[in-house]
Amino acid sequence: SVSRRYAAVDLGAASGRVMIGEVGAGRLELTEAHRFPNEPVRLPDGLHWDILRLYRELLAGLRHCGDGLASVGIDSWAVDYGLLDERGALLGLPYHYRDPRTEAVAVPDPERYAVTGTQHLPINTIYQLLAEPPSRLAAARRLLLVPDLLGYWLTGQTGAERTNASTTGLFDARAGRWAGSLIDRLGLRPELFPELREPGSAIGTLLPHTGLDLPLVAVASHDTASAVVAVPASVPNFAYISTGTWSLVGVELPAPVLSPDSRDANFTNELGVDNTIRYLRNVMGLWLLQECQRGWHEPDTGALLAAAASAAPFGSLIDPDDPSFLAPGDMPSRIDAYCARTDQPTPAGRPGYVRCIMESLALGHRAALRAAARLSGRTVEVVHLIGGGARNDLLCQLTADACGLPVVAGPIEATALGNVLIQARADGGPADLPAMRGLVAATQPLRHFEPRGDSGAWDKAAARIGRE
Numbered sequence: 115s116v117s118r119r120y121a122a123v124d125l126g127a128a129s130g131r132v133m134i135g136e137v138g139a140g141r142l143e144l145t146e147a148h149r150f151p152n153e154p155v156r157l158p159d160g161l162h163w164d165i166l167r168l169y170r171e172l173l174a175g176l177r178h179c180g181d182g183l184a185s186v187g188i189d190s191w192a193v194d195y196g197l198l199d200e201r202g203a204l205l206g207l208p209y210h211y212r213d214p215r216t217e218a219v220a221v222p223d224p225e226r227y228a229v230t231g232t233q234h235l236p237i238n239t240i241y242q243l244l245a246e247p248p249s250r251l252a253a254a255r256r257l258l259l260v261p262d263l264l265g266y267w268l269t270g271q272t273g274a275e276r277t278n279a280s281t282t283g284l285f286d287a288r289a290g291r292w293a294g295s296l297i298d299r300l301g302l303r304p305e306l307f308p309e310l311r312e313p314g315s316a317i318g319t320l321l322p323h324t325g326l327d328l329p330l331v332a333v334a335s336h337d338t339a340s341a342v343v344a345v346p347a348s349v350p351n352f353a354y355i356s357t358g359t360w361s362l363v364g365v366e367l368p369a370p371v372l373s374p375d376s377r378d379a380n381f382t383n384e385l386g387v388d389n390t391i392r393y394l395r396n397v398m399g400l401w402l403l404q405e406c407q408r409g410w411h412e413p414d415t416g417a418l419l420a421a422a423a424s425a426a427p428f429g430s431l432i433d434p435d436d437p438s439f440l441a442p443g444d445m446p447s448r449i450d451a452y453c454a455r456t457d458q459p460t461p462a463g464r465p466g467y468v469r470c471i472m473e474s475l476a477l478g479h480r481a482a483l484r485a486a487a488r489l490s491g492r493t494v495e496v497v498h499l500i501g502g503g504a505r506n507d508l509l510c511q512l513t514a515d516a517c518g519l520p521v522v523a524g525p526i527e528a529t530a531l532g533n534v535l536i537q538a539r540a541d542g543g544p545a546d547l548p549a550m551r552g553l554v555a556a557t558q559p560l561r562h563f564e565p566r567g568d569s570g571a572w573d574k575a576a577a578r579i580g581r582e
């Protein structure tokens with residue numbers, strides 16, 4: 115049988131990649147065409163994304179894919195955006211969501227949750243907009259989230275893909291559209307928010323000057339939404355942990371949960387494909403390790419994890435979601451400060467810090483999973499750990515141990531696979547989520563981790579950081 119080739123552009127907060135996906139009957143194969151670091155740039159007015167570099171790398175990657183592509187799709191991290199003026203020109207560089215300028219304006223509003231169902235995080239688009247310099251906002255006619263901005267540069271077409279729009283804090287979770295009255299109340303122009311696009315819809319053909327004659331297809335452009343498409347679930351009672359810079363921990367639901375309990379537990383209701391809700395919590399994720407490695411000038415993650423695997427268990431533990439860990443900067447010192455504040459020893463050397471981070475992330479996964487199950491009324495019998503963390507045996511095993519549940523690890527490139535699958539479906543491929551997931555399960559290498567050890571020790575460890 116014939117297979118078709120699709121290009122997936124997948125931009126993470128730490129790195130970007132252009133992958134070629136080949137899809138046919140019983141066939142799903144991913145090969146890497148191009149990979150590059152995504153390095154934010156600090157300027158006098160704050161921390162920005164190097165958006166033109168990302169655009170150039172994307173083009174270079176697509177040129178590398180060769181002929182015979184059926185289409186291309188773009189996904190990226192959520193919440194960040196560019197503003198366009200009335201000529202369609204970009205008004206300044208997009209900010210990085212870790213820029214601290216939102217601190218003063220990120221005030222939780224309990225009433226908003228009943229409409230948006232968005233967790234309260236200072237990174238949300240809504241707070242970034244409230245922190246915008248008034249002159250820039252006054253000149254702005256369109257807000258485009260990162261994948262939509264790159265799509266505009268490629269095709270000249272503007273729009274807002276739905277899964278990513280649902281992360282802004284300005285989206286009505288139940289109605290599935292922009293939260294018009296909230297937007298009015300905040301004094302934002304409604305025309306900033308473009309028409310919504312459905313994953314799988316055609317955006318346009320790449321402009322002639324790109325030298326690439328290709329259709330751009332809207333995928334689930336929020337990277338986490340694409341990753342959840344590619345969860346190789348075979349039973350309905352599954353939870354997922356999408357790992358990378360963040361760990362996104364939750365379940366898939368048919369409808370949002372907008373209760374005060376859900377709000378107080380800081381759960382979010384983001385849109386998935388086919389009217390699903392990604393009911394999840396952001397856990398700080400491998401950012402904690404990445405930021406240590408940046409300070410140590412130590413790129414060898416494998417060596418650090420091997421040393422941490424034989425370090426003493428439960429030495430120092432942190433609440434990974436402590437707000438002090440959100441901004442870029444010296445991570446080991448902030449871990450020391452947390453330990454001092456909570457009467458714990460500071461970790462012993464690099465293996466001690468890495469052990470502390472892995473056990474604390476496992477505890478963060480456990481707390482979020484239990485809360486997701488409780489608040490949604492779901493029973494969870496298996497945890498799918500997808501994304502970059504799936505190559506981290508220590509994290510997978512500790513997560514199984516802490517949760518007391520089997521962990522199925524993989525695929526590592528779940529996001530790119532989800533991106534490819536939505537393009538393939540738009541092109542006559544697998545028809546629905548079960549078919550897409552079945553294809554992932556049948557074709558991608560997966561690893562199984564059974565819970566081990568003493569569950570009582572994990573209960574005590576969770577209590578030490580005040581988590582469930």
Ligand code: LRH
Nearest residue numbers: 191192193337338360362
């Ligand atoms: C993961 C992610 C996550 C968002 C964050 C901004 O890459 O998209 O789902 O909360 O980045």
